[in-house]
Each structure stands twice: as C-alpha cells, then as structure tokens.
Amino acid sequence: MSPFEEQPVQVSPGPDTVHKTIIFDDVSLSFEDLQVLNGISFELKRGETKVVLGVAGSGKSTMLKLCLGLLRPDSGHIYVLGHDITAMREEELFDLRSQIGIVFQESALFDSLTVRENVAFRLMEEHLPEVEVDRRVREALSFVELEEAIDKFPSELSGGMRRRVGIARAIITHPEVLLYDSPTGGLDPITSTTIIELIMKQRDVARTSALLVSHRLQDGFMLASHYYDPATHSMKPVNGRPMRDVHTSFMVLRDGKVIFDGTAHDLAQIQDPYIREYIS
Amino acid sequence: MKLLHPGDYVKRSLLAVQEYSLLSARALANLFAQPLYLADAIQQADLIGVGSLPIVVLTGTFTGMVLALNYSPTLERFGSLSLTGNLVSLSMVRELGPVLTSLMVAGRNASGMASELGSMRVTEQIDAMRALGTDPMKKLVTPRVIATIFMLFFLTILSDLVGLFGGYIISFFKLKLNTYQYWNTAYQALVFNDVITGLVKPIFFGFIIATIGCYYGMKTKGGTQGVGRSTTQAVVAASVLILAIDVVLTQFLLELR
Secondary structure, eight states: OOTTTTTOOOOOOOOOTTEEEEEEEEEEEEEEEEEEEEEEEEEEEEEEEEEEOOOOTTSSHHHHHHHOOOOOSSEEEEEETTEGGGGGGGGHHHHHHTTTEEBBBBBOTTTOOOOHHHHHHHHHTTTTTTTHHHHHHHHHHHTOOGGTTTTOOGGSSOOOHHHHHHHHHHHHHOOSSSEEETTTOOOOOHHHHHHHHHHHHIIIIIIEEEEESSSSSHHHHHHEEEETTTTEEEEEOOOTTTOOOOOOEEEEEEEEEEEEOOOOHHHHHOOOOHHHHHHH | OOOOHHHHHHHHHHHHHHHHHHHHHHHHHHSSOOOOHHHHHHHHHHHIIIHHHHHHHHHHHHHHHHHHHHHHHHHHTTGGGGHHHHHHIIIIIIIIIHHHHHHHHHIIIIIIHHHHHHHHHHHHHHHHHHHTTTHHHIIIIIHHHHHHHHHHHHHHHHHHHHHHHHHHHHHHHOOOOOOHHHHHHHHHHHHHHHHHHHHHHHHHHHHHHHHHHHHHHOOOOOOHHHHHHHHHHHHHHHHHHHHHHHHHHHHHHTTOO
C-alpha cells in the first residue's frame, strides 16, 4: 500500500449513550490515602431505577456526586446523557446539571429561603415569569402532597417533609435523571414508605431514570415488588403480574467495587456469603 | 492530635495560598461575567454597610478623641497645641480611619461570611446550589466582594469624619481650642496624596475581608466545629493580611508623592 493511499478509518464503537443515561467506565477515586471507588463500571438504562446498596463508607454517595460532576474521578470516564462529563469544565456542567435532579441525604434545603423559594430556585435562576414559577411550584408540591407548607421555612418542617420538599425541588424541571441519596435515611418506617411511594410514582408516571442510594434493603425490594397505580393514587404489589415491568435493578458496592449488578430475583438467589449476610 | 511533617505543612500552606489566589481571581473575573447578582449584592451591602454603621461610628469617634488626648501634652510642650486638628486629621485620614474601620468590619463580616458559607458547606447547600446549575462563586462570593469594597469605601469616609469630630470634641471642651482653628488646621494639613491614600486602602482591604471570609467559608469541613474554626481563622487571617498589605500600600503610596 502506498503511503498516500487512504487508510481505512477505525471507528471505535463507543458507549451507547442513546439507551443509557449514565455510564461509569472503570472509574476510580481516592481522597488522599483512602481509595473510595476502585474501577467501577456500570450502566443505567433509560427509564430504569437502579438501587445502589452498600454499607456506610462503601462509596455510594460519592458515586452520585461524580454523576453530577461535583467531584472529579482520578481515572476512568463518566457519561451522563451522552456527555463525557470527565472532560467538561465546571461552566459547561451547569447546563447539563439542569437535566438532572438530586435529592440529598439531609435534603440540603437553603435554610434562609422558604419552601416556595427552595422549590422554585432553578426556575428563578432562569428568570421565568412569576405566574409560571408559581404554577410549577404548586404542581411540584402537589406531587409530594405538601402544598400547605409553601410559605414555611425548612426549620419549621419535619425530616420527612424536608425530604419531600427536596424531591419537589429535584423534579420541578422534569429532569431526565434523578439521583436519590439515602432518601429514607433517619426517617420512621411510615414516613419512609411515603417517600418510597413518591419515588415509585416518579418512576412509573414520569418514567424518569434514577439512581437510588440506600443502605435499607427494604426500600429497594419495595420498589422492585410494587408499582404505582394512578387510578387509586397508591402503590400496589406486582404479584408476578405479566406485562408489569417495574424497571428496577440492584447494585451492591463493597470497598469501592461493584460486587453485584442485577435484578431483585438474581439478588435473592445469590450465593456470595457477604451479600447473603447483607440481605439477610 | 497528629503532628504534621514539616514538608506536609509547607505543602498544605502552599495549597491554601493557591486556592485563595484562585478564588480571588475568579471573584474578580466574575465582576465582568453574567449573571451578575445585583440584588444579592445590594442585600449584602445592607448587611455589611448599614449593619456596621454603629460600630464604625463609635470606633471612629473614640479614636479621634484618643488621638487628640494623646497628642495634646506633646504639642503643648512645644507651644503648638493649635496643631491638634492637623495631627488628628492626618492620622485619621491616612492611617487609622481605613485600618481601624477595616479591622472592625473584618471582625464583624469576615466572620459572618465564613460562618454563613461554612454552615452552607457542611449542610451540603453549596453542593445543592451547584447541582441546581448555579455557580456559588457568582451567587455567593462575587456579591459579597462587590458589597464589601463598595461599603467599606464609604464607611471609611464616615469614620474619618466622625474621628475628626471626636478630636474636635476634646479640642473644644478639654483643650479649649477655637472651633475655626481646629477645623482649619485639620483641613489645611491634608494634601491630595493623603486623601488618595485614605481612599485607596479601603478598596484593597474590602477585597481582602470578603475574599478571606468567603475562602474560609467555602473550604469549611468538619461539621459545626469546623464552622467555628473557619470563623476564627477568617478573622485572624483577614486582620493580619490587612495590616501586612497596609505596610506595602503605605510605602507604595508614599513614593507617589
């Protein structure tokens, strides 16, 4: 072949960013001497809810912050909604973040702002008309059944109410991906069920992709075994109903590594002694 | 408590200087970038400026009075008591007005900024703001820098005026000086360079107060204890830096005479 002859172009297949909203490709991260994530790879499909389980310190919350570009990995690539966020500058990330909603572990509501201002924060930053802001705030608060708290400050709300305001703030822009960081952590069982029902409602009504970090196994199993019925405004058990896919999978982290990634059925059948002990 | 290796200590110190320089550079660059949060800047100006008025007025007045009291025995010895206004005026406008006002504002507002932003940091509110697509540097830091520089400039002028008035009270009631004599010597003592020196300093000091307060607030970690630590460090660092930059500025501005 002459040196001037055209070489066939080698096209790399690349990650499938059409059907996957989040792709972690061999991601590692350390804080000083502590290895938090060690070569993590996984994918989140469109419309799928992935429940991330693991003991405290296994790197679950860090993973969510990496999805938003709030932290940068030491190595590997993270693709979010088709963008390789590891190659993006902070200024470029601000636009992408508007398509992602996050509910923080302790809600992280702005304590000097009212519920209305907290929920409307993103819309007010975009300078939307006041009438439009008000309509969407009421719509989001109605979704979490908390319209009456619109003028209250976060300090006047209970833990469960703060978590619900956090969800309203996350969904107000109808994001394509939702990230939940221990949304039921520190809540009583009844309030936890209410929060899980809201997450289920968002999954089944809006079909939003979601990563849900939790150390409560029952949250994950409830999501995998129930669906939200808009007719009765409540969740119902799947009970092996055909055609009812709840699009929920599980991932287990241990010492910064993925040790399980599969369905609820696979998780229940697994023989790994560490996972068996964790789920028992 | 774990002892730090000297090499690690130097590395940490250099890293802190680098982070502070980056924050300062970004705060300056954001003055010319959109969006500029003017409403937040006005709110901060009210908190910093109007809120600091009582402390600045009291400090200025008492400083002027003390200056007149301290200078009078020496001036009397040389038969120059009439120059009291001259010395009070020069001391207040060139040095004590800007420095004392800045130290007072640093004590009140650098600590306030560090604790407010520090609390936001440890409760993940800063991360939430970034996650919601808003740059905390633009929304939180730049308005505080604008407000502190702007308000410190006018607070210094006010402090100079009330300081002169404090000196006048002592001169008139205790030293029995003539009103015209005091104000005339106070006015005649000042040349253009003195006024410029007194007005340039608060611009630099305001920038130091806001950026140091915001820097310690934004890098807070370790819960409520960390917030307390950041608050203390912010006041100490801002005060020391004000005095150190004052030496450099004074030398530089004297050479412009």
